Amino acid sequence: MKFLKLLLMIPILILLISCEEEINEGRLVVPATISFESDVIHYTNEDIPSLIEGVTVSHNFYDNLIDSLIIDDARVDWDKQGLYQINYYVTTPYQVTTKAVRDVTVLEGREESLKIYPAIIGTKDVTYYIGDELPNYLDGVAAFDLNDGYITENLIIDDTSVDYDTVGTYQVRYSVMNSQTLITTETITLTVLQPVVSNATELQVLYINDTHGAILEDGNQMGLVNIASYIDYIENTEDNVLFISGGDLLQGSLLSNYFYGAPIIEALNMMGHEAFTLGNHEFDWGLDVVLDYFNGNHEIQANYPLLAANLFYTGTETRPVGVEPYTIVTRGDLKIGIIGTIGFGLESSIATSRVTGYEFRDPVTYVSYYANYLRTNEDVDLVIAIDHGARSDTNQGIGQLVGSSRVDAMFNGHTHQNSLTFISREGMDMPVMQSSAYGQLIGHLTLDISRNGLEDYEARNISPLQMPSNLSQDERLKAMIDSYYEQVEPLITTVILPSSSYYSRNDLTQYIAKLMALKTGAVVGIHNGGGTRTDLDFNEGITVAKLYEIFPFDNRIKTVYLKGSVINSLINNFNATDIFVLNNMTFNSNDDYLVATNDYLFDKVDLPFLSGTGMIDTGLYIRDIFLSVVEEQAKIYTSFSTSHEVVFPLGAWLTILDVRRQYGTFL
Numbered sequence: 001m002k003f004l005k006l007l008l009m010i011p012i013l014i015l016l017i018s019c020e021e022e023i024n025e026g027r028l029v030v031p032a033t034i035s036f037e038s039d040v041i042h043y044t045n046e047d048i049p050s051l052i053e054g055v056t057v058s059h060n061f062y063d064n065l066i067d068s069l070i071i072d073d074a075r076v077d078w079d080k081q082g083l084y085q086i087n088y089y090v091t092t093p094y095q096v097t098t099k100a101v102r103d104v105t106v107l108e109g110r111e112e113s114l115k116i117y118p119a120i121i122g123t124k125d126v127t128y129y130i131g132d133e134l135p136n137y138l139d140g141v142a143a144f145d146l147n148d149g150y151i152t153e154n155l156i157i158d159d160t161s162v163d164y165d166t167v168g169t170y171q172v173r174y175s176v177m178n179s180q181t182l183i184t185t186e187t188i189t190l191t192v193l194q195p196v197v198s199n200a201t202e203l204q205v206l207y208i209n210d211t212h213g214a215i216l217e218d219g220n221q222m223g224l225v226n227i228a229s230y231i232d233y234i235e236n237t238e239d240n241v242l243f244i245s246g247g248d249l250l251q252g253s254l255l256s257n258y259f260y261g262a263p264i265i266e267a268l269n270m271m272g273h274e275a276f277t278l279g280n281h282e283f284d285w286g287l288d289v290v291l292d293y294f295n296g297n298h299e300i301q302a303n304y305p306l307l308a309a310n311l312f313y314t315g316t317e318t319r320p321v322g323v324e325p326y327t328i329v330t331r332g333d334l335k336i337g338i339i340g341t342i343g344f345g346l347e348s349s350i351a352t353s354r355v356t357g358y359e360f361r362d363p364v365t366y367v368s369y370y371a372n373y374l375r376t377n378e379d380v381d382l383v384i385a386i387d388h389g390a391r392s393d394t395n396q397g398i399g400q401l402v403g404s405s406r407v408d409a410m411f412n413g414h415t416h417q418n419s420l421t422f423i424s425r426e427g428m429d430m431p432v433m434q435s436s437a438y439g440q441l442i443g444h445l446t447l448d449i450s451r452n453g454l455e456d457y458e459a460r461n462i463s464p465l466q467m468p469s470n471l472s473q474d475e476r477l478k479a480m481i482d483s484y485y486e487q488v489e490p491l492i493t494t495v496i497l498p499s500s501s502y503y504s505r506n507d508l509t510q511y512i513a514k515l516m517a518l519k520t521g522a523v524v525g526i527h528n529g530g531g532t533r534t535d536l537d538f539n540e541g542i543t544v545a546k547l548y549e550i551f552p553f554d555n556r557i558k559t560v561y562l563k564g565s566v567i568n569s570l571i572n573n574f575n576a577t578d579i580f581v582l583n584n585m586t587f588n589s590n591d592d593y594l595v596a597t598n599d600y601l602f603d604k605v606d607l608p609f610l611s612g613t614g615m616i617d618t619g620l621y622i623r624d625i626f627l628s629v630v631e632e633q634a635k636i637y638t639s640f641s642t643s644h645e646v647v648f649p650l651g652a653w654l655t656i657l658d659v660r661r662q663y664g665t666f667l
Contacts, residue, residue, distance in 0.1 A: 034100035087099060247277045308341060385407045
């Protein structure tokens with residue numbers, strides 16, 4: 001029986017032990033309690049008080065937890081009057097943490113006035129945006145009196161002078177009376193602003209410059225279809241997207257030049273383009289050719305403006321019809337002003353005959369004027385400047401504009417650089433971007449805008465390798481480009497001859513100088529290396545389109561007789577690869593010799609050609625005479641070589657492509 005009783009007791013003991021453990025565990029998981037005898041009152045001219053004094057930590061199981069107390073007073077400025085809070089933490093051995101908050105009032109010293117008058121603590125200037133809920137002027141503010149203690153409930157706030165619907169600065173007055181009927185007043189400034197945006201947002205600015213007619217995908221040139229696909233992707237994933245450009249878009253490839261830029265004008269219409277900034281190569285066909293797309297004179301019209309705020313007819317305040325100084329676009333809550341300029345001094349980069357009658361004035365002056373106008377008269381929230389140039393003095397000048405003339409972001413062109421820089425200034429720096437050339441990169445600038453304006457930015461130049469792999473091709477745009485391509489496909493695809501060697505830009509520059517001399521009977525030919533834009537690879541097929549890549553500009557040959565002394569000076573001042581001298585002859589100073597050059601060099605007033613005698617404009621295009629020589633070589637050789645005898649076709653050789661346009665005949 002005793003054994004049986006023992007067996008019966010075992011489960012009871014286990015149950016009792018289990019209950020005891022549950023009771024103990026229940027006591028263990030209970031958090032501690034932190035309590036304070038009073039809040040902390042501190043005077044700035046006294047030592048920081050003991051923050052443990054008057055603090056009690058209690059628990060129904062553990063003792064001495066106060067030794068584990070952690071005190072965080074990092075948010076308290078003990079030397080500045082105000083209302084603050086201290087965080088107290090304690091963690092039990094069972095890893096249960098308790099937090100308690102203790103209020104701190106910091107007063108400015110025990111001055112005599114404080115012994116008599118109450119103090120108003122925590123007041124600060126306030127910014128209010130029209131349309132928001134009215135400010136809570138008591139937030140973080142208290143009134144304290146040495147005798148009465150906290151008398152915050154006695155505070156009176158006078159905001160009767162404030163017009164909450166009108167931008168401006170106003171005064172708000174606090175007053176409080178203690179039990180002795182003594183009154184203290186404090187005044188703060190309330191700034192009423194019109195919010196830039198209702199909520200913080202981003203603006204995505206996509207940018208291209210100097211595409212030079214690079215419509216088709218070719219190597220690292222991504223082509224307009226791929227550029228459009230990236231723009232479509234960003235527009236489908238982001239709320240506020242803006243697509244702009246920085247000049248020299250049209251001139252430089254057969255597909256664009258043949259149709260005087262029309263395929264690009266139409267493509268930009270389809271791509272949602274917002275601003276086309278004028279570049280120097282928009283003058284290459286004569287500015288009127290490009291202006292017709294913007295002034296109603298062409299059947300194809302751009303649905304975006306052509307910008308050049310600093311372009312004027314010489315000596316006047318008049319711009320050509322079709323040119324605007326700025327444009328305004330909206331994206332969501334944002335109103336954006338865009339100012340375009342052509343680079344200061346770029347008249348020298350244009351054939352004189354094409355730029356005569358125009359002048360380009362200092363961009364800084366006109367950006368400053370129109371930025372101020374846009375902010376003060378049009379209430380724009382952001383100002384973007386695009387300059388088809390990359391002069392440091394222009395960028396610095398625009399970056400240092402202040403007040404209502406301040407510019408938020410700037411884009412460059414002309415120098416074909418992959419460039420992401422900034423102009424240092426007070427407040428946020430001004431980003432400056434340039435995105436290479438020939439459609440090799442897309443500029444992508446992200447602007448972070450708060451209710452108060454531009455807060456931050458991120459600038460990137462996106463290459464094809466950095467684009468998402470799942471882009472959807474813009475089929476509508478591709479079909480439009482294909483319709484142009486089909487009209488000139490033989491000029492693009494038909495190979496006249498392959499090249500027998502690799503020829504550099506310098507090689508080709510000297511060869512065209514040689515052809516100019518031989519074609520016109522001159523003893524000297526001169527061509528500027530900047531007019532030769534690419535190399536010719538070994539075994540590369542020479543097509544009409546390839547010749548447009550090499551010589552994209554419609555330069556004509558002009559001849560003139562110059563004194564030997566003048567020719568000797570030219571030889572010394574030009575690169576050796578820019579000049580061809582027949583049979584390496586020498587020149588007597590006082591004798592006259594026939595010289596051939598392109599019209600870009602010929603018409604420059606700082607060069608001597610206009611001072612010579614017997615000037616002739618041959619009407620021959622340098623690209624055409626090169627093409628004629630290649631076609632003649634194709635009758636004899638299996639590849640092109642600069643060392644083959646130069647043979648020109650019989651008869652006049654004028655503007656091949658103009659004739660082919662007129663009669664619809666191709667190779």
